[in-house]
Ligand code: NAD
């Protein structure tokens with residue numbers, strides 16, 4: 360069976376890490392005899408915006424909807440396009456229109472990478488953030504009043520639906536139930552956000568009735584961020600609303616030494632639409648053009664994509680390959696964020712070579 364993949368590098372380091380993500384994918388495809396058909400697109404980038412005045416072509420939905428998956432780099436170039444224009448014009452459209460309501464973000468301390476937290480070693484940090492990905496605080500409900508006057512008012516509503524909340528909670532409980540520790544932590548803020556978040560807590564408890572084997576706890580988001588730093592070993596699966604999940608999924612990887620390695624899967628579990636795989640990080644304008652971005656976030660996202668497409672063994676082989684390269688610790692191959700003197704390409708090539716065997 361051929362898997363049709365839409366490849367969208369985007370902006371900044373997205374264009375630098377994507378070739379390494381593809382290099383690993385192609386090495387895995389060759390080794391495991393997987394047939395990948397790649398189609399490359401230049402839209403959903405700020406360069407495309409500069410030429411066309413919009414981030415996406417009018418027919419983007421038709422163009423992408425029948426692909427088996429989308430492999431994305433990163434988008435955003437705030438020097439030329441305001442972030443809310445570029446992101447709402449691209450990535451956030453994909454997530455919403457393709458109903459990718461799960462954003463699955465593993466967070467693991469990898470061999471050979473030093474955690475900024477004292478005395479943490481691989482095994483101590485190993486959890487998933489399950490982030491609601493289509494509603495919540497990321498809503499387009501709201502507006503401005505009395506603009507330009509001293510009575511200016513801006514309102515942006517949080518929208519949580521029972522359908523949207525229960526389906527992400529179910530996914531998180533299922534994931535927790537499938538893991539040895541069977542532990543789920545809910546990110547809340549029901550002390551201060553007194554309408555939506557107490558309701559979120561109720562939905563967490565109601566869904567929990569179906570999963571008696573899963574131990575559930577909850578923390579308000581403020582102390583939860585502190586506990587990520589002080590007690591990352593407490594966590595197994597963490598479920599969160601869209602914004603809380605966004606914050607936790609940068610903080611978690613930071614505790615593992617660099618956000619450059621963190622992957623994500625934006626999943627439409629029903630398979631009605633393509634799911635989208637991308638690193639957690641953005642386009643990193645501060646290092647773009649230098650060839651030093653860590654490609655592992657992109658490579659690992661490719662592994663998640665292969666697993667999603669039914670090739671778990673190949674996905675696992677990709678993970679084993681970058682873990683082996685990191686564990687070996689040849690600084691000349693590794694990128695600076697993990698203490699190396701190498702480049703995006705040297706690390707990407709080392710991973711692909713390891714995969715080839
Ligand atoms: P960022 O993730 O791009 O960068 C944050 C910091 O992490 C920077 O110092 C950067 O150099 C470093 N970093 C990120 N990826 C790295 C990698 N692979 N290797 C080594 N270091 C890495 O976040 P930001 O600066 O807030 O955002 C920059 C742009 O990216 C903005 O336009 C933002 O909206 C966009 N963004 C896009 C996505 C996405 O496409 N999913 C995610 C986050 C931010």
Ligand code: IPM
Pocket residue numbers: 446451605639641
């Ligand atoms: C992410 C990013 C996006 C988000 C931005 C760029 C809109 O930070 O994928 O984590 O907030 O979801």
Ligand code: MN
Pocket residue numbers: 605606609639
């Ligand atoms: Mn983010």
